[in-house]
Structure formats: C-alpha cells, structure tokens
Amino acid sequence: ITQNYSVEDADFLYPEFPYENDPIINERNQIPVPSQNINAKDCAGNLTFLGDVILPSSISSMHNPGIGSNNWAANKTKNKNAILANDPHLGLNLPNIWYVMQLSTLDENNKSLDVMGATIPGAPGVLSGFNNYIAWGETNGEDDVSDLYEIEIDPNNSNHYIYDGESYPFIIKEEEFYIRGNALEFPQIFVDTIKLTSHHGPIIIDSSNASMAVFNRGISAIYSDVNLAFRWIAHDPTKEIKAFYDMNHATNYSQFKEALKSYQCPSQNFVYADISGNVAIHHNGKLPIRCEQYKKNILPGNSSDFIWNGFIPFKELPSIKNPSRGYVSSANQHPIPDGVEYYYLPGVYWPSHRGHRINQLLDSGVKNDNVDIEYMKKIQNDNFNNYAFDILPHLLPIIKNKLQEKFKLYNEKLDSLNIKRQECYNRNNMNDGNDEVVRFIICNPSNPYSSNYSNSDQKIYDDIENYENMAKIYYELLDWQKAPVHNANMYQPIIFDAWYKELSESVWGDLFLDEENNQKYNNHVYPLYDRLLKIMDQHPSKQSKWFDDIRTKDEETVEDIVWRSYNSAINKLRIQNAGEYKDWKYSDYRGTDIHHMIPGKQFDAFSRLDVPTSGSRWSPNAMQQHFGPSWRYIVEMEDGNVQAFGIYPGGQSGDPANQYYDNYIDKWNEGEYLDLNFTYFNNQDNLKGRKVVFSNE
Numbered sequence: 051i052t053q054n055y056s057v058e059d060a061d062f063l064y065p066e067f068p069y070e071n072d073p074i075i076n077e078r079n080q081i082p083v084p085s086q087n088i089n090a091k092d093c094a095g096n097l098t099f100l101g102d103v104i105l106p107s108s109i110s111s112m113h114n115p116g117i118g119s120n121n122w123a124a125n126k127t128k129n130k131n132a133i134l135a136n137d138p139h140l141g142l143n144l145p146n147i148w149y150v151m152q153l154s155t156l157d158e159n160n161k162s163l164d165v166m167g168a169t170i171p172g173a174p175g176v177l178s179g180f181n182n183y184i185a186w187g188e189t190n191g192e193d194d195v196s197d198l199y200e201i202e203i204d205p206n207n208s209n210h211y212i213y214d215g216e217s218y219p220f221i222i223k224e225e226e227f228y229i230r231g232n233a234l235e236f237p238q239i240f241v242d243t244i245k246l247t248s249h250h251g252p253i254i255i256d257s258s259n260a261s262m263a264v265f266n267r268g269i270s271a272i273y274s275d276v277n278l279a280f281r282w283i284a285h286d287p288t289k290e291i292k293a294f295y296d297m298n299h300a301t302n303y304s305q306f307k308e309a310l311k312s313y314q315c316p317s318q319n320f321v322y323a324d325i326s327g328n329v330a331i332h333h334n335g336k337l338p339i340r341c342e343q344y345k346k347n348i349l350p351g352n353s354s355d356f357i358w359n360g361f362i363p364f365k366e367l368p369s370i371k372n373p374s375r376g377y378v379s380s381a382n383q384h385p386i387p388d389g390v391e392y393y394y395l396p397g398v399y400w401p402s403h404r405g406h407r408i409n410q411l412l413d414s415g416v417k418n419d420n421v422d423i424e425y426m427k428k429i430q431n432d433n434f435n436n437y438a439f440d441i442l443p444h445l446l447p448i449i450k451n452k453l454q455e456k457f458k459l460y461n462e463k464l465d466s467l468n469i470k471r472q473e474c475y476n477r478n479n480m481n482d483g484n485d486e487v488v489r490f491i492i493c494n495p496s497n498p499y500s501s502n503y504s505n506s507d508q509k510i511y512d513d514i515e516n517y518e519n520m521a522k523i524y525y526e527l528l529d530w531q532k533a534p535v536h537n538a539n540m541y542q543p544i545i546f547d548a549w550y551k552e553l554s555e556s557v558w559g560d561l562f563l564d565e566e567n568n569q570k571y572n573n574h575v576y577p578l579y580d581r582l583l584k585i586m587d588q589h590p591s592k593q594s595k596w597f598d599d600i601r602t603k604d605e606e607t608v609e610d611i612v613w614r615s616y617n618s619a620i621n622k623l624r625i626q627n628a629g630e631y632k633d634w635k636y637s638d639y640r641g642t643d644i645h646h647m648i649p650g651k652q653f654d655a656f657s658r659l660d661v662p663t664s665g666s667r668w669s670p671n672a673m674q675q676h677f678g679p680s681w682r683y684i685v686e687m688e689d690g691n692v693q694a695f696g697i698y699p700g701g702q703s704g705d706p707a708n709q710y711y712d713n714y715i716d717k718w719n720e721g722e723y724l725d726l727n728f729t730y731f732n733n734q735d736n737l738k739g740r741k742v743v744f745s746n747e
Contacts, residue, residue, distance in 0.1 A: 051561060061345070062581075063561075066395070067388050069580040069587075072402035072409060074319060074333060074385040075368045076375070081390045082366040086339065086359070093341035118382035118400050119189035120430070120670055121321040122408060123329035126376030127421040131688045132323035135426045136178050136187025139672045140680040143647040144657060144712055146700025148681045151176060153298070154731035162731035165298045166694065168681045174291060175298040178681060180694060182730065183301040184324045185685045189380045191317030191333055194396040195283040197340075197358075199250040199351030200276055208258065211277075212352045213249055220253070221246040250279035250351050279351055281358075283336050288314040303328055303371070310334050311364050319380035325689040330371040331378035333385040337362045342394035362393050376416040381405030381670075401580035403436040403668050411670075423695060426684045429670055431721035437579060437668040438534035438546050442527065444586040445549075448612045449524050456517050523620060523631060536666040536673075538637035543666065545631070547640065548623050550579070552615035557582065560600045567601050579668075637662030640675055644699055644715065646706075656706040658715050661699075682723070695723040 051060040075081060123134040140147060152166040153175070167179015178187045204210035210217040222245055229238040245253040255278035289312040296309035306322055310332055313320075317335025322328070338358035349356040368385040370378060382400040386392055411429045415421040523545060530542040537543070558576040562569055585594045586608070597608045604610075627634050641660035646653035665673030672678065683696035699718045703710040717724070729736060 054561070054563075063577040064346070066345075066397065066399070067384055068399055068401040068578070069584040070402060071384045071388055071399075072406040073387045074331060074378075074380045074383060074405075075370050076387070077370060077373055078387050078390055080370045080373075081368060081386050081392055084391065084393050085363065085366060093343050118192075118404070118672060120379075120381050120404070120408060120672070121187040121189050121319065121331075122377055122379035122412060122429075123185075123321050123323040123331070124377035124412060124416065124421050125323070125327050125329045125372065126416045126419075127686075128419055129422060129686065129688070130327065131686050132185075132325075132327050132329050133421065133423065133426055133684065133686045134180070134185040134187060134321060134323035134329070135430060135682075135684045136189075136321065137430050137679040137682040138178065138188065139677060141676055142642065142644045142678055142680060142699055144644055144700055144706075145647065145704035146680065146698050148178075148698050148700075149702055150696065150698075150726065152726075152728065154729075154734065156731060162733075163299070164728070164731050166726060166728050167683065168696070168698065173294070175294050177294055178683065180685045180687070180692060180728075181298060181300075182325075182692065183687075184297075184303075184306055184322065185687055186297060186306070186323075187321050187683070188318040189321075190382055191319055191335055191385070192382050192397045192399045193317040193335060193337055194398065195315060195317065195335065195338060197281045197338075198254075198348045199247075199279045199281060199356070200348055201247060201250070201253065201279050202352040203277060211247060213247075214352070214354050218248055221248065247279050247351070249354075249357070251281045251285050252279065254278055254280045278348065283315040283338070286314070286336070288312075288336070290314065302326070303330065306330075307332075319382075319385070321378060321380065323685070323687050325687045325692075327687075328372055329378050331369065331380060333368040333380075335367075337367070337393070337395065340394050340396070346396065366393075368392075375413065377412045377421075379405065379408050379412060381408055401437075401578055403440070403580075404670060404672060407432065407434055407436045408670050423684050423686055423693065427695075427721065427723060430679070430682050430684070431665075432670040433535040433537055433664045433666065434670070435534040435536055435543075435546070435666055435668040437583070438531065441583050441586070442531040442534070442546075444583075445553075445612055445616075446524065446528055446531065448609050449520075449616055452609065452613045453517060453521050453524060456513075457521075519631075520617070520620060526631075536636060536664055536669055538635065538662045538664040540636050541631055541634040543636045544623065544627075544634050544639040545619065547666070548619040549616055552619040552622075553582070553612065554579070556599060556611045556615045556618075557596055563600070635662075636664070642673060642678055642719075643676055644712075645676070658699075658712055661715060661719055663719055679718075682718070683726070684723070692728055694726040694728050696726050697723050 051063060119136075119138040119140075121134075121136040123132060125132045127133050147170055148168040149171070150167070151169050152164065154162065154164040157163040162182060165176050165179060165181040167176040169176050169179075179185070202212040204212055204217045207217065210219050212218075222243065225242045225244065227240040227242065229240055245256060247253065255276060257277050293309050293311075293313035296312065297306060300306045300309055303322065303324060306324075310320060313334055314336035317333065317337060320332045320334050322330040322332070339360050339362060340358060344356070381402070381404045383402045383405045384397070384399040385395070408429060411432065412421070415425050526542055527545060530546075534542070534546070554576055560567075561576070562574045585596055594608065597611045598606050599611070606614075623631070623634075627639070637660075640663075642663040644658045644661060646656040663673045663678065665671030665678070667674055678699070681696065681698040683694065685692060685694040697714055697718045699712075699715045701708070701710040701713045701715075705711055714724070
C-alpha cells in the first residue's frame with residue numbers, strides 16, 4: 051500500500067483506532083497517566099535500512115483478526131447480584147476445544163472451595179468460569195506484541211550479525227521430529243534448524259536460505275532478499291498456568307488482580323464479578339512500550355536505539371471497576387478512548403459494531419431494571435447487525451437513484467415499443483376482442499416468427515424485468531434496515547452478505563496489483579469493514595479515490611461501484627439459488643460446519659455439517675461458517691447460591707460413537723442453555739448425576 055499509494059494511505063486503511071470506537075474503558079478519567087510515555091522527541095530518529103526500501107509491515111497486520119469474542123458483567127441488575135457472561139468465538143470443531151469441569155475440595159479453613167467452568171485438555175484448572183466467590187471470562191485483547199527487525203550480517207563472518215557496532219554469533223538450534231511412517235518403514239527423522247539472535251529472537255526470513263520461501267508463502271514472498279528476526283512476547287518465559295491457578299483459588303478482587311500479574315501473553319480482556327456485587331474489566335498482558343512514530347515499520351536490528359523501552363507497568367494497564375453505567379464489557383475493540391494521553395497500543399482491534407450493540411442492550415437493561423440471567427441469554431443470542439444499520443442508509447439511496455434513472459430511460463423505450471405493438475395490432479386487424487394469447491403470440495417480441503420486434507427490443511423487456519426484481523429487493527432491504535437481524539429463516543441477510551462481499555471486492559480488489567494489474571501477492575488482507583463506512587461518512591461528495599477501480603479504463607464514482615456491486619451480488623445469488631428470493635433461507639446460504647479436528651472429507655462422518663445457524667460477524671451472536679461461540683456461559687454471583695448456565699457446540703465425550711459426543715449442538719443452535727449444576731463441596735450429597743469409582747482390583 052505504501053509503495054503504490056503513501057504512508058498516510060496505509061495508515062488510513064489499516065489504522066490502530068477503528069472508526070467510531072466504543073472503548074472498553076469508557077470513562078476517560080479512569081485511564082492511568084503514563085509514567086514513562088515515549089514521545090516523538092524521545093525516539094531514535096528516522097528509520098534507515100541496509101538495502102532497498104522496505105515496506106511497512108507487521109506480523110499482526112498480515113492476518114484477519116477473525117470474529118472475536120464477547121464478555122461483560124453487570125451489577126445494576128434486577129436481583130442486585132453481579133452477573134457475568136462470556137462467549138469466546140473460535141474455530142468450531144469436534145471434539146469441542148472445551149469441556150465443562152467442576153473441581154471441589156476443602157480449603158485450609160475447612161470451607162468448601164469449588165471452581166467450575168470451561169477448560170481444555172491438559173489445563174490444571176478452569177479457564178473461563180467461577181468459584182464460590184468470584185467469576186471471570188476472557189476476550190482476545192488484539193494487541194500487537196511483536197516486531198520485525200532487519201538483521202545486518204557481519205560482512206566478515208556470515209554466521210554473525212552486527213549489533214551496536216559489535217559482531218555476535220547466531221544461536222543455532224536443531225530440533226528433531228520423528229515421523230512414524232508405516233509398518234514397513236523405519237521411523238524418519240526430520241531436523242528443523244532454527245537460527246536465533248540474542249537480541250531480537252529467531253530469524254524467520256533468511257536471505258541465505260532460498261528454500262525458506264517455499265514453506266513461508268506469506269511474508270517471505272515480500273521480503274525474500276533480507277534477513278528478518280521476529281521479536282515476540284510469546285517467546286519469553288511466562289506464567290499463564292500460575293495465573294489461572296491463582297484465579298481459580300481467588301476469593302476477592304484483590305486476589306484476582308494479584309493473579310493477573312502472572313498473565314502475560316496473549317493479551318486478554320479479563321472480565322470479573324463477585325458475590326459482593328463488584329464488577330471489573332482488565333485489559334491485561336505484557337505490552338511493550340514503543341515509539342509511536344515507528345508504527346508498523348520493520349525496525350533496524352543493528353542498533354539498540356530501536357528495541358522496546360520496557361513494558362507497561364501492571365498498575366497502568368487499562369482497567370475499570372464498578373463504572374457508573376453499571377456494567378463492563380468488551381468485544382475485541384480498542385481498550386481506550388481516542389485522544390487520551392496513553393502509551394502507544396498498536397494492534398488489530400475490531401470495529402465496535404458488535405461491542406456497541408452489546409452496550410446498547412446493557413444500557414437498556416440497566417435503565418429498565420430487567421437485567422437478569424434470561425436477559426443475558428438474549429444478548430448472547432442477539433442477531434442484530436449494527437453495521438448494516440449504519441451503512442445501508444448510505445447505500446440504499448444510491449440504489450434508489452439508479453433505479454429511477456433506469457426506469458425513466460426504459461419508460462421512454464417502452465413508449466416506442468407500445469407504438470410498435472399498436473402498429474402490429476393494426477397491421478393484423480386485431481382489436482380488444484381478439485384472444486389475448488393470439489395477440490401476444492403474434493405481436494410478442496420473443497416470438498421467433500414475429501418480425502415486429504428486433505432482438506434489442508426483447509432485451510428491453512428482459513432488462514425491465516431484471517430492474518423490477520432489483521427494485522423489489524431494494525424495498526425489502528429498505529424495510530429490513532430498520533431492524534437488520536441475521537435470522538436463519540430470513541432471506542434479507544443473504545442479500546446483504548453477498549452485497550457486502552461484492553462491494554468490498556470492488557473497492558479494495560485493486561489494492562495489491564502489479565504493473566500489469568495482476569494480483570501481486572497470494573496472501574493479502576483487505577481493510578476492515580469500518581473503512582467503507584468512514585469513507586462514506588466523511589466524504590460528502592462521495593468521490594473518494596478509493597472508489598475508482600484502476601483495473602478499468604473508466605474513473606468510477608461511489609455510485610458506480612455501489613450499483614455495480616448490487617447488480618453483481620443479486621445476479622450471482624439468482625444463479626446460485628433456485629426459486630424466488632423470498633424462498634431463500636440464510637441458513638441454506640451460510641450454514642455452520644463443525645468439522646472433526648482432523649481435517650479432510652474422510653472425517654465428515656465425525657462432523658456436524660450445515661447446522662442451520664443464525665447470527666453474523668457483526669452480531670453479538672457472532673456466527674460464521676466455521677467460527678462461532680465456542681462456549682457460552684452466564685453466572686449470577688449470589689453469596690451461598692451461585693447460579694450458572696452454559697452450553698457449547700459439542701459434548702463431554704471425544705468418542706464419535708458416544709451419545710455425548712455432539713448432543714449439545716442442537717440446543718446450542720437454538721440458543722438454549724444447560725444448568726451447570728454447580729454444587730458446593732459441602733452439599734455433595736445433593737449432587738445430581740451418578741458416581742463412578744474406578745478400581746484396579
């Protein structure tokens with residue numbers, strides 16, 4: 051983007067702050083004042099590189115952030131208890147990544163200590179859940195905690211690199227992987243050689259190793275002639291297991307905060323609630339302190355001037371407890387308001403349409419004093435599309451104007467055809483008393499034996515029929531935009547999704563072209579959807595350069611692109627779907643496939659395909675074909691009477707032949723929940739279920 055356009059254009063298309071951000075920490079006075087902020091005057095200076103100009107880049111900007119997760123907690127509720135909800139959105143598979151577990155014992159004071167929630171195989175505790183005293187849940191923080199460094203090879207020794215004027219040897223590690231083979235072959239050993247720097251981490255692009263590009267088809271395709279090291283927090287030793295262990299044992303907010311100090315990577319938004327009615331949220335992780343002027347650029351690796359300036363102190367990470375609005379929430383958006391003095395926080399933060407919808411519903415619930423577990427269930431299963439609500443008022447007037455232009459033009463052509471039709475009637479001595487079918491056959495332009503009309507006349511009728519269908523769909527969307535929901539049995543979401551896809555391709559499809567207008571890279575990511583909305587909001591003339599498709603000879607306007615994408619989407623849908631558009635169902639267009647975790651069609655028998663789901667990437671119920679809510683849970687924290695409900699798309703068994711392999715999927719799809727049957731250790735005699743004792747006798 052920088053090479054074809056400018057740095058400013060790249061910053062606009064891939065910004066750090068999404069458009070109209072609805073931040074996680076909404077009270078500006080709660081944002082900590084940085085104790086060691088890095089201003090431009092403190093930076094090392096302009097970036098200089100060893101070879102050719104290097105395009106700005108970042109590992110985090112090389113991928114789409116997916117569809118995120120939701121969490122929130124409210125303490126202004128109907129029963130005056132704090133209620134917490136969490137639904138992580140991940141790739142869906144069978145067996146499910148999660149399973150539900152309760153661990154119960156007695157603490158050192160002989161009191162019941164119970165923890166319950168979702169966990170993954172091998173984790174020594176619960177990752178998203180609650181105990182007798184507190185509850186917690188997570189969403190991805192979306193922070194960029196990595197940087198790329200260009201490494202200068204020592205000209206006198208290719209096994210060394212230059213750093214601050216001195217030569218340092220590369221660290222070479224060899225890792226052996228045993229490949230089993232089959233019964234007639236001996237195991238094979240694959241040796242993976244890793245080259246590391248002492249200062250910036252492993253080398254991921256090695257100009258001396260041409261074969262590397264074969265395995266790394268993404269960034270290697272761009273930077274094949276340089277040496278790049280990858281500095282990433284995840285390469286550092288961390289204590290996430292200790293963090294969750296301490297969280298499982300915490301009994302109050304202070305202990306919860308202490309547990310968070312051990313959590314470093316990947317950054318998460320931890321939501322909190324307790325039996326005392328407190329709620330809080332922490333944007334938590336080990337976040338580097340960087341110089342903002344460097345942005346997404348690759349940094350010079352031969353100088354200590356460009357290394358990270360330490361990490362944001364824990365006490366200065368964004369957090370808030372018991373805000374005045376009565377709840378906290380996150381949906382992967384930027385954690386702080388725009389314009390607040392704070393550390394530079396680069397990342398791939400989601401636009402706020404999903405988070406804003408959650409906040410709208412929570413605001414309404416708090417105002418009307420009806421926030422309870424049932425209300426939280428409705429929010430988690432809400433299919434409202436705030437993005438469609440915002441952008442359709444920009445798009446539909448363009449379609450209306452274009453249709454009016456078309457009908458005016460074709461009305462003039464129809465007048466001419468009506469004259470031809472009347473001349474045909476007169477020439478064949480026909481009047482209103484003649485059989486209408488006979489009149490139609492003789493004077494219809496589609497009659498191959500009729501010389502009354504030309505092929506172009508028939509095309510007029512075909513075009514008019516097409517535009518009439520376009521107009522009908524326009525009026526359907528005009529009505530749908532008042533409350534745009536993505537329900538499984540509706541057809542309007544099909545049209546919107548297909549139209550957005552065509553519109554996005556029309557606007558951004560020419561960003562990554564070479565001199566001959568061919569796609570330059572196989573892997574690229576279009577700007578996120580908020581960019582289109584910002585362009586249309588902030589360009590009254592609508593003549594933004596981004597709407598001109600440089601692949602054509604014409605200079606397109608926004609009206610051209612919107613109309614072209616609308617036509618293309620509807621025509622493709624009519625080819626792909628049988629029957630009238632009102633008979634289409636969103637669940638047929640975009641069902642959800644929950645594949646077995648081992649990829650391949652041979653495992654489809656162990657999968658659940660074409661689940662008729664509702665929801666969209668823009669909705670709190672953030673559903674897509676292969677992604678969605680991997681675990682939904684809601685807990686009301688009442689002292690001595692914790693009530694919790696949850697569900698996930700799978701079952702407690704990993705055996706496809708077991709009845710509990712996928713028995714939750716249908717309930718999950720219908721928005722139903724299971725009583726988690728949380729039972730205190732001291733009340734274990736009341737536990738529902740059966741007891742199984744294993745013995746080796």
